[in-house]
Amino acid sequence: MSVPLQILAMGKYLPPRQVSAAELEARLNLSHGWIEAKNGVSVRHYVDGESNSDLGAKALQRALDKAGLAYEELDLLINASGSYDYPIPETSALIQDKMGQGNSGMPSFTVDATCLSFVTALDVAGAFIASGRYRTIAIVSSEVASKSLNPAEKESATLLGDGAAAAIVRRAPEGSPSALLSSVMETYGSGAMYTHVKGGGNVCHPRDAGVRDSDFTFHMDGPAVLGSAFRRLRPFVKKLFGPLDFSLQEVDLFVPHQASKVALEKAQRFFRLRDEQFANYLAQHGNCIAASIPMALHDAIEAGRIQRGGRICLLGTAAGLSVGGAVLIY
């Protein structure tokens, strides 16, 4: 079911504070070069007083500026993020308020599929556009990982970063080739806890007796995620490209979740993709949870790596454990 969805414009915002591999190695008592060898993230950005809604509002403003649209021309705002400002309210309303649009009445809500939130929100936006419910939709992925890093888990503590990206999508104009050609999502709850932040919800509530500081930090069992995900990928891609008349290898731009260095290298080999097709921006901002895919897509568009009419595939995994993907004509 092809949907006449067009990505009109994108925006990206990174908090100004840059944290180099060397700085982090010193802080975490790691030998010089450990991070480069382990995950190749040279720089990541950390918030310094800002939160998800601050980053999200700035990314959205940049996307609107690039689109030449005013906020009022949007019909809906979807926050598509795995982390948040507060347990209640969800973040979309706060992004709206920080845009100076708190009295606009513009509908907004959150779609959370952890690292796949952007891809899932794109699927939701496509359905809204196809059904005629909304025409012009902002999708904002804004993540703050830095407050939940566990210094004892070096792999994830050196991998994750903060950042936000926004996309303005709309019903493609008549005659435009732009479309959302295919979307697939699969969730395997048996792997739900491979990636988690245990504390902060109702299972391990901050007021519960015996909770520890480390409960509020991020944990990722990288090998379990990788093993489980790659076992699913071949049939998944078959399903994603099944209705299409071209293959994954024939896309112009492949934007994977920027999960880790190992995952990205493995994915590029597994899918037999050339460097110019494969969007890898991990070194510049690390894994920014759900903002990873739209940030990388933004950077690839800015670098001129994709032109109108070109084929894009977004694909990733998420805590869930979910595998999700979308194929678009830009």
Next chain:
Amino acid sequence: MSVPLQILAMGKYLPPRQVSAAELEARLNLSHGWIEAKNGVSVRHYVDGESNSDLGAKALQRALDKAGLAYEELDLLINASGSYDYPIPETSALIQDKMGQGNSGMPSFTVDATCLSFVTALDVAGAFIASGRYRTIAIVSSEVASKSLNPAEKESATLLGDGAAAAIVRRAPEGSPSALLSSVMETYGSGAMYTHVKGGGNVCHPRDAGVRDSDFTFHMDGPAVLGSAFRRLRPFVKKLFGPLDFSLQEVDLFVPHQASKVALEKAQRFFRLRDEQFANYLAQHGNCIAASIPMALHDAIEAGRIQRGGRICLLGTAAGLSVGGAVLIY
């Protein structure tokens, strides 16, 4: 844009532990009769070791049983809740796993619009059904409020309860009158903090210096919510019923968010609705956040208050501050 969506069946699950007004009055040092006078909640249920995904899985199983469907016959599971088991992963994957379906691959994600999550997820489900993306969708709202109650805020501490409800919605069969006739949502972010749980996200992180136990509890400025919401309601209802050939007063069943006694009484007067049209189940389980509306809808269906072909209006407010509603033919 009418959508051929049918609510096939619903399920509800309450944790077994009942907490009476008298028990709560004793615990909170309130005079006998205070709760009855203030908000009329005679009984609410609290979890005792269970969490959102436990309640949600049980509600979903009941809905499937009533529908005569197996889990495998679903195409998508949407968790539509404002509270959760863990910050990561989101709850839908955990519900799936607790259904014994953790290897099913069934896609799932969370829609969060706080108290309006169910109504918003119904809108999303309608778009997916209209666009042909999915045919049969489970929407599960499962809330645990009891772990975040502030004993110092008597109004909300005596008002909220735990509970879950699930709806199986599908493309209405040929010839069926069932439809989602109209959906409207408005968000006013300037009122985002009227209702909040401050601590637990990135603004007030559990590891931040100076956070207090009370930061992790629920706060609601009832008068501000009420004032702001009722100011918006008349134009809102005009928009919701604008495309329809009947008025709000002509619906067979009106299911409001079970926000509070004052809100429900005010709403019934404001909208000039008869008792038999108005679903008020607050006394039996209190305000169960996003589960309030589907729990009340479930109870009204079970009580035979709505028949196939009858008109239903769901309407509520949420932290955001959002106003949302849907009109359906059952």
